[in-house]
Amino acid sequence: MKLVTDTQVISVRLPADLVAMVDDVAILKSCERSEALRHIIHAGAPFIIKAKNVNVERLLTGLEILVIDCLRKASEANPDDVEMLIQAASANVETYHA
Incomplete structure (x- = not known):
């Protein structure tokens, strides 16, 4: 800072x-x-x-629903994509939010 x-x-x-x-x-x-x-x-x-x-609890709940739905769809389409999505999201959290 x-x-x-x-x-x-x-x-x-x-x-x-x-x-x-x-x-x-x-x-x-x-x-x-x-x-x-x-x-x-x-x-x-x-x-x-x-x-x-902004209702933070509602916002976070909505984000969690989106994540769960995205992972479900990815696992149905190509199970190998799920791990890649999780790794990419984790890397983004470390880069932009940690």
Whole structure:
């Protein structure tokens, strides 16, 4: 993440469970809490701003249905494609989402 040179200090009180989440992000990203909070804001704020009323549970359920249907169709058409699809999807997750 890019170092911010023009910054403002803000103070926020968080319950213990949210502090733990910030610390988890800090560990995963190998950074301090401030940087972890910047990661969290960069990831979450645009989503919240652009998708004000998105039901995340419904969205993820729909994605899971699509995945299951895609794998079922692939296994019916050519069972060898299933493993290739899973490997390609896993590689994409690592490249673009991890």
